[in-house]
Amino acid sequence: MKKLGLYVHIPFCLQKCVYCDFLSSANGDATLYEDYVRALLSETAAKGPSYGDYTVDTVFIGGGTPSVLEGGQILRIMDNIREHFSVDEEAEITIEANPGTLTEQKLNDFGRACINRLSMGVQSFDDGLLRLIGRIHTAHEARESFLMARRAGFDNINLDLMFSIPGHTHEKWKETLDAAVALRPEHISLYSLQIEEGTPLFASFERGEFIPASDADDRSMYRTGLSTLQAAGYVQYEISNVALPGRESRHNLKYWSMDEYLSLGIGGHSFVNNTRFSNTTDIARYIADAGKTEAATFHVNSVRDNAGEFVFTGLRKTEGISLTEFARRIGVPFDEFYRTEEREIRKYTAGGFLELNGDRLRLTETGTDISNAVMSVFV
Numbered sequence: 001m002k003k004l005g006l007y008v009h010i011p012f013c014l015q016k017c018v019y020c021d022f023l024s025s026a027n028g029d030a031t032l033y034e035d036y037v038r039a040l041l042s043e044t045a046a047k048g049p050s051y052g053d054y055t056v057d058t059v060f061i062g063g064g065t066p067s068v069l070e071g072g073q074i075l076r077i078m079d080n081i082r083e084h085f086s087v088d089e090e091a092e093i094t095i096e097a098n099p100g101t102l103t104e105q106k107l108n109d110f111g112r113a114c115i116n117r118l119s120m121g122v123q124s125f126d127d128g129l130l131r132l133i134g135r136i137h138t139a140h141e142a143r144e145s146f147l148m149a150r151r152a153g154f155d156n157i158n159l160d161l162m163f164s165i166p167g168h169t170h171e172k173w174k175e176t177l178d179a180a181v182a183l184r185p186e187h188i189s190l191y192s193l194q195i196e197e198g199t200p201l202f203a204s205f206e207r208g209e210f211i212p213a214s215d216a217d218d219r220s221m222y223r224t225g226l227s228t229l230q231a232a233g234y235v236q237y238e239i240s241n242v243a244l245p246g247r248e249s250r251h252n253l254k255y256w257s258m259d260e261y262l263s264l265g266i267g268g269h270s271f272v273n274n275t276r277f278s279n280t281t282d283i284a285r286y287i288a289d290a291g292k293t294e295a296a297t298f299h300v301n302s303v304r305d306n307a308g309e310f311v312f313t314g315l316r317k318t319e320g321i322s323l324t325e326f327a328r329r330i331g332v333p334f335d336e337f338y339r340t341e342e343r344e345i346r347k348y349t350a351g352g353f354l355e356l357n358g359d360r361l362r363l364t365e366t367g368t369d370i371s372n373a374v375m376s377v378f379v
Contacts (some may be wrong), residue, residue, distance in 0.1 A: 003057045004262060005259065005264040008264050009264065011036075012032075018132075019201045028068075039286055039289075041080045043264050043290065044293065047293055048289045055088050056091060059251070059295075061077070061095040065097070067096070067101040070109075071110065071112075075112060077361075093116050094118075094119055094249070096120075098120070098135075099141045099146075104152065118156070118157045122137075123135060123161060124139070124172075129156055129165050133165060158185060158187035159183070159185045163221040164193045164212070168213065170221065187248070189240055190240055190242075274306070276297075277296075279295070280288045312379055322360055323361060344377045345377060352364055
């Protein structure tokens with residue numbers, strides 16, 4: 001049977017972070033939560049029969065902050081998925097959670113739902129920086145939540161960490177890295193803070209209330225992060241992700257490998273049968289139309305789309321892309337398909353930004369610093 005990743009969107013938070021432009025809202029209305037869960041169950045039941053020839057081998061419950069829901073609601077969501085989809089017994093099942101929303105009861109309920117991977121949005125172990133970016137937890141609560149998850153039996157935990165925060169120093173960043181390493185999670189994601197339009201952080205930036213990190217400082221913090229984590233035994237497998245050997249995120253690898261995935265919930269984007277489609281972003285409409293399966297957007301990929309996406313996402317992986325796999329998927333050898341871009345590609349290989357080693361094309365260490373420029377050649 002074909003393999004399918006399943007993403008489940010929970011669009012609620014206790015408090016919206018100042019940098020966040022994700023499809024989520026700080027709404028503590030328990031009635032709305034329940035109405036949304038019921039709509040999600042209806043969508044799952046409606047779509048499941050169309051995927052009878054697939055086995056779901058990864059599930060990712062993301063947000064927002066899924067852990068704001070009651071454990072019983074998460075149990076119902078997972079039971080419903082198993083009722084309407086064929087879920088592999090060895091599936092990787094992840095839930096995102098923020099420190100400050102976890103309890104022993106919720107963690108036990110997650111375990112009862114056979115969720116076997118926890119992704120925690122820690123961001124920093126500095127209380128001042130946490131307050132600055134609008135996180136609801138302290139560094140102490142982050143540590144305690146992690147240890148509580150360990151006691152609940154979670155042996156596959158990711159920590160999200162953020163650098164280039166306003167006021168961030170190299171010393172504070174190194175302290176956060178050391179604190180994370182001391183906990184020994186199986187996986188760590190490290191992200192540079194992005195100042196997105198429409199967020200409170202962007203408004204603060206426009207008012208001149210802070211100066212963003214320079215490109216040089218941002219890249220220096222990134223390099224410090226990688227070197228610190230690699231020295232501790234973590235292996236980089238994607239631009240922003242490291243893991244202990246064998247603990248890479250199987251679900252996220254689907255996105256970077258152009259594998260098939262289906263998203264449930266508002267705003268969910270899917271890629272199935274060479275087609276990209278998405279759900280409505282209007283929560284009221286989603287709840288009112290519970291169980292209806294019409295896509296809000298629908299696009300059948302062209303050969304050019306597939307080629308560009310395969311290279312663009314694949315170059316995010318440290319192993320890069322296989323030229324043999326490119327030819328198999330696209331039907332044309334890589335050199336022939338990108339013949340008109342050959343001069344630009346050679347410029348980046350000659351400059352030490354791209355590396356061709358046998359069958360594999362990958363970004364070099366310096367290439368990751370200008371990855372968007374390099375990748376744009378292929379799109």
